[in-house]
Amino acid sequence: GQSLEQPSEVTAVEGAIVQINCTYQTSGFYGLSWYQQHDGGAPTFLSYNALDGLEETGRFSSFLSRSDSYGYLLLQELQMKDSASYFCACYNTDKLIFGTGTRLQVFP
């Protein structure tokens, strides 16, 4: 089977840095994606790692270690608007399977 595990909830204060981890088990692996979803909204794409290492996009960075079946999303300089659910996801052949999701709450 295929599974992607994440912590259920993370809390932090404005301006802080937070890391959301994702460990996965999959029979075939093509890369790890991250999505953000605000309450009542649709998921939106944040990043994609096909290779090991760190990808940086503004305040958000994503890391992948294929040998460890592990990745993380790093959010820096947290803002209140970053309060949302975050999902890692990976492809199983041609379909995207989502992780369990992490709810991030940012406090003033």
Add this chain to the structure above:
Amino acid sequence: SAVISQKPSRDICQRGTSLTIQCQVDSQVTMMFWYRQQPGQSLTLIATANQGSEATYESGFVIDKFPISRPNLTFSTLTVSNMSPEDSSIYLCSVEQMGTGELFFGEGSRLTVL
């Protein structure tokens, strides 16, 4: 990028009835994906809809319960049949930006079954 329109955005239905959700994309795409997201949960793939062939269903989902149509490269429908309160969920349509690993989602259809 792709713009996806889904309707209805929400509906309240009676047990035993059926509801059809429509998904319209502003560009031609090969595959369309239907996901379900129960309150506070992650996204679960229901099926993949390919134009000109039957949809491919994931484990736990069957065609009789969730029939899907894909009449052309920009449109698909998902029907939730013989609904029960357990079908109360958000149903999301999505398409892939080829080669990028990125999925675009419609705004979702929030279904409440009484």
